[in-house]
Amino acid sequence: MAFARCAAAGLLAAAACLAASETVHAQAYPNRPIRMIVAFPAGGSTDIIGRIVAQNLSNRLGQQVVVDNRGGAGGTLGTDLAAKAPADGYTLTLGTTSTHAVAAGVYATLPYDPIKDFSAISLVGITPYLLVVNDKVQATSLKEFVDLVKKEPGKLNYASAGNGTATHLAMEMMADAASLKMVHVPYRGNGPAEVALLAGEVQAIFGSMPALLEQARSGKIRPLAVGTGKRSPALPNVPTVAELGYPGFEAALWLGVYAPAGTPKPVVDRLAQELRAIVPSPEFKEMLDKNGAEPLSNTPEEFQDFTRREVERYLKLVKAIGLKPQ
Numbered sequence: 001m002a003f004a005r006c007a008a009a010g011l012l013a014a015a016a017c018l019a020a021s022e023t024v025h026a027q028a029y030p031n032r033p034i035r036m037i038v039a040f041p042a043g044g045s046t047d048i049i050g051r052i053v054a055q056n057l058s059n060r061l062g063q064q065v066v067v068d069n070r071g072g073a074g075g076t077l078g079t080d081l082a083a084k085a086p087a088d089g090y091t092l093t094l095g096t097t098s099t100h101a102v103a104a105g106v107y108a109t110l111p112y113d114p115i116k117d118f119s120a121i122s123l124v125g126i127t128p129y130l131l132v133v134n135d136k137v138q139a140t141s142l143k144e145f146v147d148l149v150k151k152e153p154g155k156l157n158y159a160s161a162g163n164g165t166a167t168h169l170a171m172e173m174m175a176d177a178a179s180l181k182m183v184h185v186p187y188r189g190n191g192p193a194e195v196a197l198l199a200g201e202v203q204a205i206f207g208s209m210p211a212l213l214e215q216a217r218s219g220k221i222r223p224l225a226v227g228t229g230k231r232s233p234a235l236p237n238v239p240t241v242a243e244l245g246y247p248g249f250e251a252a253l254w255l256g257v258y259a260p261a262g263t264p265k266p267v268v269d270r271l272a273q274e275l276r277a278i279v280p281s282p283e284f285k286e287m288l289d290k291n292g293a294e295p296l297s298n299t300p301e302e303f304q305d306f307t308r309r310e311v312e313r314y315l316k317l318v319k320a321i322g323l324k325p326q
Contacts, residue, residue, distance in 0.1 A: 034061070040069065046189075047067070049094065049255050056281075060278060074098060074164040074186075075096065075103070083111075092121075106164035106318055114311055123296045128252050129167070129206050132204065133145065142239070154181050157184075157185050161188075170206040174206060174249075197221060209235075209253075209291065225239055228240060279295045
């Protein structure tokens with residue numbers, strides 16, 4: 001009504017009125033709890049980081065940010081749910097390399113478009129993938145692991161967070177680089193996959209650091225190599241895959257906050273502003289450091305461009321290693 005009155009007074013007045021209404025919208029947001037969909041079960045890396053982000057956002061926004069775990073289908077079920085939620089700023093999702101980059105290349109039919117169906121807000125962090133084996137595997141180095149698998153091809157089972165996830169792709173990349181033949185056993189997230197590894201149901205996983213770090217430090221599982229180009233400060237004595245004879249190997253998990261496409265720009269800007277304040281803070285950095293992750297943020301425009309480039313990169317990578325869409 002107020003905008004209509006302003007419009008009658010002329011285009012300049014209407015524009016000023018619209019800007020004022022958007023400002024009011026941003027100031028009023030949020031006035032109720034926010035749901036953050038984590039598309040994997042509790043206990044995995046995305047859940048761990050998601051809860052840290054949610055708590056920090058709650059503190060900044062003055063409203064509770066509730067984590068809603070919706071695992072299944074390699075994270076695509078929960079991500080699709082987020083894509084189809086009302087675009088009002090009260091449903092967010094913590095997207096990852098798996099849900100917003102790898103999935104586009106490994107699923108023949110994806111129920112959402114990682115670019116068109118989301119408003120990117122900001123990256124929050126990146127963490128290396130870590131190749132680990134359970135303590136019954138007779139390998140204490142990547143070379144011994146490669147030799148073991150080649151000695152008995154098709155015998156060793158490896159876990160992943162699900163078909164088409166980045167953990168699946170990371171081990172397929174390793175298998176392609178070293179000419180290995182292993183059996184893939186998908187689970188409904190990093191948490192269940194880690195439980196299976198500890199129980200001896202599977203022998204290895206190339207998983208993300210937050211889900212594996214505590215068990216690796218305690219000696220319950222044995223870390224063999226880090227997937228990023230440089231060593232992780234969380235496990236400085238564990239070499240990278242690249243330095244062990246596979247130059248150019250790169251496997252990492254990035255995580256960032258998205259809202260459904262069409263979320264009002266003032267809301268997106270408000271969330272981005274809060275995340276840009278949270279991510280560089282000493283408290284947030286300390287929490288991510290404990291989980292082997294590095295804080296990282298950007299603008300909504302930069303994050304949207306980043307997501308687009310990652311989709312293109314993983315489409316090429318999936319094709320290069322011959323992983324067939326499912």
